[in-house]
Amino acid sequence: MAEALIFVLLDPLISITTEILIQEVNLVKGVKEEVSSLKSTLVAIKDVLEGAEKKQLEDPRVRRWLDQLRDVSYDIDNVLDKWNTEILTSEIQKQNAPAPAPKKRKVSFPLLSSFFSLSQPKKLGILHEVAHEIKKLNETLETIDKEKHYYSFETTKVVPNKRRETTSLVDVSEVYGRDADKDYLISKLLCDTSGHGGKVPVIIPIAGMGGIGKTTLAQLAFNDEKVLANFDERVWVCVSEPFDEIGIAKAILEALRVDSCQNLNRLESSLQRIRESIEGKKFLLVLDDVWTEDREVWEQFIQPFRSGAAGSRILITTRKHKVATMMDVPTPMLINLELLSEEYCWSIFSQLAFFERNGEDRQQLEEVGKKIAHKCKGLPLQAKTLGGLMRFKETKRDWEDVLSDQIWESHDEKIKHFAPFLLSYYDLPPLEKRCFSYCSVFPKDYEFRRDELIEMWMSQGYLSSDENPENRGQNCFKNLIMQSFFQDFRKDGDGNILGYKMHDILHDLAQFLTKNECSTMEVDEENILLHIAEKVRHLTLLFTAHRVELPTLMLDEGNLRSLFIFNSNLSACDLRLPHQTSGPLRYLRTLNMRNCGISWLPGKLIGQLRHLRYLDLSLTMLEELPNEVCDLCNLQTLRLEFCHACERLPEGMGRLVNLRHLHVLGCYKLKGLPKGIGRLTQLRTLDRVVIPENNHEEYVSVGDLEKMNHLQLESAAEINGCGNLKSLSEAEKLAGLMKRGNQVHLILEFHSRSLSYETVSKEDDEFDILEALQPRQSLKSLSIRGYVGASLSSKWMTSLHNLVLLLIWDCEFFDTFPPLGRLPSLKELVTDRNRGLRKIGGEVMGITTTTSSASTSSRISSSDDDINVEKGGVHGFISFPKLKQLCFRDMRGWEEWEGCESATNMPCLHSLSIYRCDSLKSLPEFLKETPLQHLHIDECRILSESFLRSGKEWAHISHVPTIQIDYKYVKRDGNWIETPYELDS
Template sequence: MAEAVVSVVLDQLVSIAREGLEQEARLVKGVKKDVAKLRSNFQAIQAVLEDAEKKQLNDARVRDWLEKLKDVSFDMDDLLDEWVSAIFRSKIQKQLDREGDQNAQVVNRNKKACFPMPTSSFCICSQVKRVGVNRETAIKIKELNARLDIIANEKQNYSFTQTRPIKQLERQKTTSFVDVSEVCGRENDANILIDNLLWESGDEDRGLTIIPIVGMGGIGKTTLAQLAFNDNSVKTQFETRIWVCVSDPFDEIKIGKAIIEGFEMDARNFVELESIVQCIHKCVRGKKFLLVLDDVWTEDQEKWEKLKYPLMGSEGSKILVTTRKKEVAIMMRAESRIMNLDVLSENDSWSLFSKLALFEREDCTGVQEIGMEIARKCKGLPLTIKILGSLMRFKKTKTQWEDVLYNELWKLEDVKMKLFTPFLLSYYDLSPLEKCCFSYCSIFPKDYDIDKERLIEMWISQGYFNCKENPEKAGQACFENLAMRSFFQDFQKNDGSLELRNDGSIELCKMHDIVHDFTQFLTDTECCIMEIDNVKDQLDIESEFTPFTSHSFDRKVRHSTIVLAFKAEIPSSFCNIAKNLRSLFIMCSRNATFNLGIVFPHLTHLRTLTLSRCNISILPEEIGKLIHLRYLDLSGNRTLEELPNSLCNLFNLQALRIFRCSRIRRLPEEMGKLVNLRHLHNGQCGLLQGLPKGVGRLTCLKTLEDLVLRKNINNGYFSIGDLDKLNNLEGSLSLHWCGNLDVGEAEKANLKNKKLVVSLELDFGMTFEDTRNIEDEIIILEALEPHPNLTYLSISNYRGETFSARWMSSLSNLTELHLKDCESCESLPPLGQLPSLESLDISYMISVEKVGIEFLGIETEDDSEMIKSSIVSFPKLRNLRFSHMNHWKEWDGNAVTRKNTSSRIMAHLHSLEIERCDNLEALPNFLQSTPLQYLSIKSCLMLSEYCQKRTGKVWAKISHIPNIKIDYRQVQKDDFIQDYNDCSKNIVEL
């Protein structure tokens, strides 16, 4: 950690020299010389830090030396940041004063009498104040230099070896998240587990079977459970599948809510356990479900039975439990069904190791035998094998492989350190900043869903990529490298679906429990997690390996997470560590309360503040005093109505998250002062009336999620024309109330020049007039032409009768398209020729009566002759959904298949969903030639009726599809008729 902290400070010093900011203190003698000396001292120390980090494992004196170095480094970083911030704030204020003077002069010209402002006196006062700040800074720099001198001299006592920086290898993007086939050696275990889940035994406890998987940490229990959970035969067997991460402590309310949400119900309003168990009982009634409880620790039978009893009574349902403790299975009275997971055999260990270590390696001569020896050191633990196998991917020579095999770390005698040896080997192979980014993850509780985008913004707020031109890109590369080294797992998208991706677009991930323990081992007293309930005021750390004790309440704590339980409050003892905190992450239950106004004055060095979903209704004015703050997350505070004006004093702020703050109506007027703001996450703020005009001056802005376009806009609001100034925008952009625009205004947006905006939502709704000019909306849509790089597009509430915008057919990179609530449109646009389109969702297009061959992008000379003899339509479409199209009667694509034998239509279609299309009578013939795997028909009276007969034209077109759901019920092909009749009977009875 010291290595990374020193690196951050050196970045600051290099930045100061590059910008010539020492000259800002030219009135104070010797400042430039002192800054140069600081830089020299830090560089000399940096050269030996890699060796020092390793030696401190066995040498307490080195550990103390590193602690002193970290302390002075943090203090120096804070001082330099204050200095640069003061200079920067002065420059911004000067600019604002000049603009104010210009505006005042314009106003004064129209006045008969004018009183001159004492600007000269103001400038003199400002200069005196500035000199005072510089002198104070200079004195502190001298003091810190003296402390650093002592530390630099002491390094001679430890015989450190200097190391040269290792050039980072260029890695291929396509291998960022390799599917390493984690089930090596588990095939038999997987088959047995799946058979147990599918087996309808007669000894269930009131219809409920519990199957425990027991094994030591890192042995692959969760992986095996995931394999069974996602097996196709298991999916078919159970009507509902729910996955809940339990961990320690066993929180019945939290687990109960997760189960309710697994049944697709909203559990946010449940507070008492009694109401939760009643709801669970109603949810499970008559449903066959599979519930996975991952990582259970509690042996408290009373806690378990509170959740078990409401789950009973549903015949054939199963609960799959993963645990490290056999006592848990005995407590659950499931010892007869225990699956004891053993370590991998030597052959299976080598198989898994080699898949990673030798990935894309053509010549394995000389390293294979060394690799087998390394694999044996992993003792058959899959997690350890993955960590070391991922490390060896980057070792190119035999010597490098031998360095790992014979590394001194294998000789560590401390039990905890021996456990972490494989992790230390991989950790020491990282760059200093990658080490810091990895260890920073100790701030998250166990089993926490880590949002990659948030994590990268938090890294940046700590200054880890301070000198990078594109810190987000550097953070992305760092994340990918850590992922490739198996420090992250369970990659998924924000919708919760588990999916390994090769394009780097993972949104959520987790850390394995043991990897998380390792991060806490690395951060020692620098990071602490406090769990506070309404009874006690104490530290409760979530780790069996944690080094933390109550003495963590001291000045060495730099990053803290506080988990507030029901009706809990932040303890007064927290103020002892608050003043040195650089990160504060508060998580709380629905009824937790705390006084932010009391906490904020102590957070004088805070860089990162997360208050997401903390029930905040008022953000105190004291927020403006946190001058170091770079990252502020207020998302999910649904009772927060406004932000204080003092927020605009946070000149260093880089990321502001108010996502899902649904009651916020307007942001502070002086938002334009936040000139370092790079990310404004303001999506799903339903009452937000618009953005302040000053947002148009935030030229660093890369993220602006939602923009409300007001009619007859005045100078107080951001207008669509102001978008033209924000040339660095990237990612997602949503434009709301597009129907309010004048045609001329729409052209000012210049969206076609926003080449980094890859996701666009155009919402024409929310106008307050009875009539809207339909012709104008057609022209406005044409004027809002995006860049061809667009990959996602949503158009909603559009009133035009056709989608005639010429640019729609030229979006060659578009992969996902949503058209919804376009009530006046009578036909669908010709989308079949979009070459990259993979997902298409069309809903509430109530005027559409026919979907014909024009939808396929096929041109005709007349109604009978095709222009093209060979037709390719929707070449990459995988997912297609139609919903709530009550006037839709005909889906015609038959002419294509009749007249053209070489047509390829929807050749990669994987799933088709049709919902609430009551008048649709038939499906097109070309569906027979598609590789459809999933078909869902919901609340479509005529189609459902035809399908139940299992004969006729409709059935012939879908009979090849292996997975079919009719009205929310999975049906088996062999007993289709009986299942459907039973379902219909149940619906009638209900």
């Protein structure tokens, strides 16, 4: 990893050479020469690093030499950062001091002019300290440089890899060679198991070596249409090591949509809730990557699943056959996954390696390519990795070099195991090597979010030499995907990637490469003294105890640059932080305490972390941030997502001059954002805008935000307080801000809670404001909350042609829907809490019928012009062409629901839920023409009585396989239930 570190250091070191001591250099004798010497030595060492990185695999002496180089590189980085932090702190203090002159100078940060305005004694003190450290580091580095001659390194000038130009990611979703295995597995999932003693549930293990495709096979079966139709509930949980029963149980409950607010801190209560949730249901549970061989732990965990219905299955994937033995699985249910044939490995390899190549190239490279594919040894992951590597190798000589690489002949079994992946790793540029290896700090099966990871890379300085580090990080991430370092993508219904994972073997590789630098420790005691190796730079703590007190002193030296705290107990963990810290954390760049259960952040502790760039406190119970956070002048990213208790942000946030990303989505108690945010010229992204009541001056205004040239709203953003907008011009400014960036998911909240129905007057109608807030047409999801207007029919509503999800919450007073049936991509529509609407008919379907003396005609509403056609002439029109899920809740005044006989209504409808709609009299006839699969009706008095008393409504829904009325299954899988099964409410 030293190679990447050197490249990270050179830019700031060159800068400090030319910048720091231009003025008054004679104050400290020889400093300029020391800095120049330091730079020259690093440049000389850089030229041999590529060979040294590979040679260390077989030579422990080289490994020790690289470790020394890495350590001194970190120390150099710390010295540079200490210098720049002192300069920046001085400049901020000067800018915030009372200005003697009436004219305020524009904020800028010329390091030298600021520094040399310090008092003479302080200036000399800082220079002497830096000079002493640089001299000492230079001596150490010169010793390391001399030692490199002992190892006969080849000198190579590192240049960017010559890669074939490409713009596309390869679709490797096709799975080769597993059709028979898939069919066999599905037959086991669906077969009658009465011959096996009728046990519930039946356990089916898939066993095989790492990278052979166990998870892929399980995913193929999990998403198969026959499997989807066969089970009431399907749950997928990644297990890995250790086997954390509470964490797994909570993940299962979350997938089952069980209320997470309940007290489920103990395993017993979690398992009891699982039993209640799946009792009498046919379920499929997938436990991916199981390692435990502890029969006692497994038996306790499996007990609640025995309450499921006959036909329930638990599918596990494991590398260890002993796991299946421990579970007493009958031999016919065990699937031993075999290696792929060379033919199938070649298919996977060639799909990637020859992507975008012409036939002539393929013919020239095919012979050597088949020899490389032979080295995959039947493992699809290796075929994918090597294919991704060869995709960017241009010439036949490049391919032959990979085939003849000495790494294939290594005597070290671990290196031989990693050989294909190491070849891909060493082919990466230094930046991408460093960014990949950093991923070892995350637990296995961690789902990465691209922008979150890029912000962490930035905090470590990997992307700092670029004017737009975010773009550089996106390119780096894309290149890692292209070479299969990230995979197992989670996608939404439209195929958009929501999250990424790293295969266990690649995670093992990252840990292998950083074994002395990164450390992961499990903390399962309430009070524990952590003994951490001196050279550890990135520390991950996995908490499983319910209450943990973080030790004040964790190590003797200030070496930590990253601290991650992951909590297996979610919000159940009560993490107590020390009031202050000392050396161990003083150079910390990245602090991630997401979802770790803290409710208080000590100001003295956080104020000492002056080098911090990334702070994540999301999903904690913090009520406020201490003012000392504003002293973190290097902070680039602050994440406070879904801190529901947070009521205020510090007023001094204007001092966070390097802040680029502020994430406060879900902080619902914030009444506004501090005024100082408007002065943060570096701020790039913001995911929540709060319009304060009465234009309160202590909060930032829409006008302030509009003037920030670099600011863009996050792709998923929330606008709170739209009802506080006082004019159309202010609303238009907000609309302009909303159009910056690439809006995909948007929440427009007018009021945080519904107004009293009796107090709303015509003056409260907010339609003009809604009309002015025209969002980007690229939106895929839109939520409108607390709107008090009488109409939702804004002109822009039906222009959202990409909209997939629409939520209308707490909009109590509108009495007419917009023509939503015209939205071509809408898949889910939810309306929650409304008292003004009495009838749903043709207007929402996209058609309104009008009567005149001349004729009766239907009008098809469109986003452009209304089209009038004679009644009966709209048979080709499809209303809600892609709608799958429809939900109405708390619509107390709703009485009638009609469709349009002259059009096709909701041809894709799969699920319909109606809750607490007391006045609704009947369901529309068009439902009998839909492919509806699930109907849920609850607390709809008139409608329920109509079904249970006269049954005249059954004709509309008799084809629906599953019907639930007032929490009783009336029909399931097409079978009538004579004694309705009472569900747990």
